[in-house]
Amino acid sequence: xxxxxxxxxxxxxxxxxxxxxxxxxxxxxxxxxxxxxxxxxxxxxxxxxxxxxxxxxxxxxxxxxxxxxxxxxxxxxxxxxxxxxxxxxxxxxxxxxxxxxxxxxxxxxxxxxxxxxxxxxxxxxxxxxxxxxxxxxxxxxxxxxxxxxxxxxxxxxxxxxxxxxxxxxxxxxxxxxxxxxxxxxxxxxxxxxxxxxxxxxxxxxxxxxxxxxxxxxxxxxxxxxxxxxxxxxxxxxxxxxxxxxxxxxxxxxxxxxxxxxxxxxxxxxxxxxxxxxxxxxxxxxxxxxxxxxxxxxxxxxxxxxxxxxxxxxxxxxxxxxx
Numbered sequence: 001x002x003x004x005x006x007x008x009x010x011x012x013x014x015x016x017x018x019x020x021x022x023x024x025x026x027x028x029x030x031x032x033x034x035x036x037x038x039x040x041x042x043x044x045x046x047x048x049x050x051x052x053x054x055x056x057x058x059x060x061x062x063x064x065x066x067x068x069x070x071x072x073x074x075x076x077x078x079x080x081x082x083x084x085x086x087x088x089x090x091x092x093x094x095x096x097x098x099x100x101x102x103x104x105x106x107x108x109x110x111x112x113x114x115x116x117x118x119x120x121x122x123x124x125x126x127x128x129x130x131x132x133x134x135x136x137x138x139x140x141x142x143x144x145x146x147x148x149x150x151x152x153x154x155x156x157x158x159x160x161x162x163x164x165x166x167x168x169x170x171x172x173x174x175x176x177x178x179x180x181x182x183x184x185x186x187x188x189x190x191x192x193x194x195x196x197x198x199x200x201x202x203x204x205x206x207x208x209x210x211x212x213x214x215x216x217x218x219x220x221x222x223x224x225x226x227x228x229x230x231x232x233x234x235x236x237x238x239x240x241x242x243x244x245x246x247x248x249x250x251x252x253x254x255x256x257x258x259x260x261x262x263x264x265x266x267x268x269x270x271x272x273x274x275x276x277x278x279x280x281x282x283x284x285x286x287x288x289x290x291x292x293x294x295x296x297x298x299x300x301x302x303x304x305x306x307x308x309x310x311x312x313x314x315x316x317x318x319x320x321x322x
Contacts (some may be wrong), residue, residue, distance in 0.1 A: 004040075007032070011040050015051065015063040019150070023062040028156055037061075076116060083108055083120045094139045133193025135201040137183050142176065142200065142206055143272045149173045154210030155187070160202045171196070172213045177227040180258035184230075186223040188216055188299040197230040228257040240282050240301050245270050254290060279304045284322070 007030055014021060014029055023034045030037065041051050041061060050064035058066075074082065086105040112120065148155050155173050160166045171187035173226045174195075183200040187313040219226040232240055244251055248262050248270035257263065260274040272293070281302035286293060 004043075008043060011037070012049065015044075021062045021064040021195055024304060026061065049061075052196075054203065060105065067196070076113075078121075079108070079112060079116055080119060083112070084123055084189050087120075087123075094137055094142060135182065136176065136202045139206065142183065144209070145173060145200065148177060148207075148209060149175050149254065150214050152215050154190075154213055156208040157206075158204040159198055159205050159300075160204055166204060170210070171198070172216065174216070174218060175223045176200070177223055180256060185224055186219070197227055206315070224258055225261065226256070228261045233258050233275045236277060237278050237299075238277065238282060238298075239275045240273070240298065241288065241296040242272040242274070243294040243296055244270050244289075245294075246270070251291060262300040264274055273315075283308050 010030060013024065015024060023037050026037045027034045030041075032042075044051055045236050050063050052064040054060060071228070083105065086101045086108065109117065111119070145155065147153075152172075154170060156168065157171050158166055159169045170190045171185075172190065173185060173187045175186050176183060177186060185198040185200055185203075187196060187198065188194070188301055189196040221229075224241070244262075245268065248264045248266060251270055251272070252262055255272070260272050263271040263273070265271055274282065274285075276285065279298070282301055286295070286305065287308060
């Protein structure tokens with residue numbers, strides 16, 4: 001069993017790792033009795049850590065909000081990840097985060113062990129950001145939306161859609177996805193009674209927090225796949241299904257989720273779903289693809305690829321050299 005000081009640090013780390021813990025779960029993790037957990041919770045409170053407790057079947061303990069943020073307990077890999085993330089956050093596409101990230105980075109680097117400081121320094125020297133990409137969104141807005149996703153609170157906001165103009169929307173938020181330099185909110189739209197994707201930079205003004213809701217199952221495939229489909233397939237008039245003769249992992253390294261949706265078939269093949277404004281444009285994109293492929297549908301795309309093949313063949317024929 002851990003001694004009291006080590007156990008208190010472990011208890012604090014557990015409380016920071018998850019929103020809420022049942023007393024029995026904490027006792028099991030710490031290999032102590034629930035009575036000992038209650039005593040340790042009181043010790044943390046006496047040291048200034050606000051720990052909230054609720055009774056009943058769904059009750060438990062959670063680290064509350066205090067006057068100051070308690071010190072974080074990070075493993076080596078966590079400290080390394082946070083430091084690199086803060087370094088790249090300076091100059092990010094999130095407005096208002098540059099100065100805060102820089103201040104946090106300075107504080108964290110002051111307490112890093114020497115072994116980690118050398119690793120962080122090597123990583124920072126190797127990383128050269130090219131610059132901002134995509135529209136800038138407000139950090140406070142992202143934090144509010146993320147909190148609503150976590151706490152299952154409805155959101156109300158004015159949204160400037162590309163085609164239909166600005167309208168008030170009431171949604172049940174599911175999660176945030178960052179893709180192609182933009183932030184997207186996946187949410188259940190209460191007025192449309194369906195899942196929708198919202199670009200966060202098109203949310204106008206403040207968002208309003210509403211009542212709590214029972215969480216829904218995520219869209220089929222998860223929110224990442226849903227956003228990929230919303231960006232790469234659904235908006236376009238022409239849609240293609242293509243069999244790619246390469247492992248999904250290899251194809252994914254060259255194809256952005258915003259350009260196509262990939263589905264596994266077996267270890268050596270995957271299915272690619274993509275959209276385009278024209279079949280001719282899709283055919284040209286596929287010929288630049290870099291992998292062997294077979295168009296499954298539509299038949300019009302098969303004809304476009306065949307026509308391009310014939311044009312290229314004529315361009316390379318001996319008669320073309322005369």
